[in-house]
Amino acid sequence: MALSRTRIARPVRPPRPAGEKGPQLQAAKAAQTRARLIEATVRCLVKYGYANTTTPKVAEEAGLSRGAMMHHFENGTSLIKSTIAELHEKRLRAFRRAADKPVHEVTDLVETYWRQLQKPAFIAFHELAVAARTDTELASILKPLQDEFSEKFNAQAEQLFPEWAAAPANFALAMTLSQTILEGMAISLQTGAMDEGKVEPMLRHLEGQIAALAPAAPAAVQAAAKPQRMPRRKSS
Amino acid sequence: MALSRTRIARPVRPPRPAGEKGPQLQAAKAAQTRARLIEATVRCLVKYGYANTTTPKVAEEAGLSRGAMMHHFENGTSLIKSTIAELHEKRLRAFRRAADKPVHEVTDLVETYWRQLQKPAFIAFHELAVAARTDTELASILKPLQDEFSEKFNAQAEQLFPEWAAAPANFALAMTLSQTILEGMAISLQTGAMDEGKVEPMLRHLEGQIAALAPAAPAAVQAAAKPQRMPRRKSS
DNA sequence: CAAAAAACAATCATATCTGTCTTTTTGTCA
DNA sequence: TGACAAAAAGACAGATATGATTGTTTTTTG
Structure with missing residues (x-):
């Protein structure tokens, strides 16, 4: 996967305008999807090794599109960090x-x-x-x-x-x-x-x-x- | 380097038409170059790890062009085999x-x-x-x-x-x-x-x-x- | 219900590695 | 010296990964 060279993360817009009665169901689903992606990453590490653990492979393993994956983890480095x-x-x-x-x-x-x-x-x-x-x-x-x-x-x-x-x-x-x-x-x-x-x-x-x-x-x-x-x- | 999927090696032409008074000095130099490439491969494995030991990196480490390298080892797999x-x-x-x-x-x-x-x-x-x-x-x-x-x-x-x-x-x-x-x-x-x-x-x-x-x-x-x-x- | 935001999907441009092919240089020997 | 083969260099197309951009569906919320 080769953890790309460090990039300047563009300003992340506030994920929630105000922390009051925020949505719960969707957040739960997101967390679940993130967990699924992380588990898929672990499986890929075991199956293919670190070198061949690529973003497409992880996405496929998780049953998601690569685009969806990049929504939850803006780059491969982020995914690896969370997995670790x-x-x-x-x-x-x-x-x-x-x-x-x-x-x-x-x-x-x-x-x-x-x-x-x-x-x-x-x-x-x-x-x-x-x-x-x-x-x-x-x-x-x-x-x-x-x-x-x-x-x-x-x-x-x-x-x-x-x-x-x-x-x-x-x-x-x-x-x-x-x-x-x-x-x-x-x-x-x-x-x-x-x-x-x-x-x-x-x-x-x-x-x-x-x-x-x-x-x-x-x-x-x-x-x-x-x-x-x-x-x-x-x-x- | 990812040892490419197995390929059918095309028929290697006989390296020497007739084994008689073949060139010696050149052969010695070729062997030396091969050795240099193998040493470069080992250094790359240590420096960059297997995943990032690519043919361009090895060639650069050996101070050769990639074309010259491919002359001595027809593909990356061959180089790895010899290195092993x-x-x-x-x-x-x-x-x-x-x-x-x-x-x-x-x-x-x-x-x-x-x-x-x-x-x-x-x-x-x-x-x-x-x-x-x-x-x-x-x-x-x-x-x-x-x-x-x-x-x-x-x-x-x-x-x-x-x-x-x-x-x-x-x-x-x-x-x-x-x-x-x-x-x-x-x-x-x-x-x-x-x-x-x-x-x-x-x-x-x-x-x-x-x-x-x-x-x-x-x-x-x-x-x-x-x-x-x-x-x-x-x-x- | 409609707007907004999140989740998801598809595509594009860039970069790099690989194997192959062609060209140039160098060395050997008739 | 000149032909010839090996050595070296360079160029090319195919494949794949990456990050980014844009488009589509679903869910939340006013």
Whole structure:
């Protein structure tokens, strides 16, 4: 899509003359259409990759004309920006949801994050991240969100497992280790650099590692031998 | 670059009427120009990413006209193919060179591979790998080479450290662990998802892990967890 | 109901990349 | 030196993406 060079946005006329009894039904429909377009963008990112995610493809995927699409997002950059924001919030939401679940063992974080990485949102995000390497505009949008995610990821874990506060170095290492291994595996699977069969042992090993790094590790090593209870299925 | 849809290559006329006293100097120059074009392609992949690595950009990077370029590679697909082959052989060459060095400790493999991953060749390769996810033609070219590399990577390590033959499961895990962590870190650094300062601790930890997985592990590193029992892999 | 605004659709002009073709330059050898 | 082929350069048409403009339908609202 190539995020065109920055343009001077012409003055947007006030979307509502006065904020009083404004229309509701139409606004709802517009929001719905915008959401449909954003979802279509994510699907396109997964199907075609960032490079081939063009405005016509997205419009077709959303079942709209390109003209209609440009009505909701005045240019491709705008659409990408909104899509990134949506993906970001979806990641955060998924994490918050996971934190509400009652059972919290050390290894739950691994399982939860691994499941996250199987979903299309991560593929789309990685497409964007790779493109951002050579696209400064895209990078400037993505970078702060990546940092925020990392921060919240750690905060979440820190809050969930307060006992780690005693060993901040180990905690940081465990976090980095988890993110690196899980994301690395997810990418390797996608790009065909890794065999599917190697996933299970790696997950088990990582869980063992985290347990071993835990400060007051009670029967830590045993955790690695725990029967796996996770139905791992590929998300479509 | 988008590797155009497959085309029927028209019959290539025999490059040399008769193989006798054919010109040598000119042929050498042609080979040199081809090499220059391939190098330019790699630089473009690093600078602009796969999507924006276009034939005009490569020609400009090589200091040639596009017409001259098309003389050496009849289409963009051909250029990409040759570039991939060159990158692949370069990776293998670098590994063979590393194997010739006298000192061989367990952690040497980590250091060596990590150094490899810092070079532009890996960035270019990853660009191609990501693009291949949504480009079947590119994937069909890349996949066998990826498999071959994995195979040779393991073979190299197996030959370098024969003592691991006693624990094939641990060996496989150590290999996967190394590749996943190192490649994952390299990508995370490139895409800005990871902080530079976290690299060193991770390298140190990985080395400890490998040492701990080693069969005749003599007093495994303190920081690392004790070697845990790994699921025994079925003999292949 | 009628005007206004939003949603949607269709088209145009521009730009770029691609593959092919033609022309010029350079080097090799009879 | 002059013929000849390779190397290099330039030009062309087809395809596609983009942003902008204009036209049409639907919905809100006075």
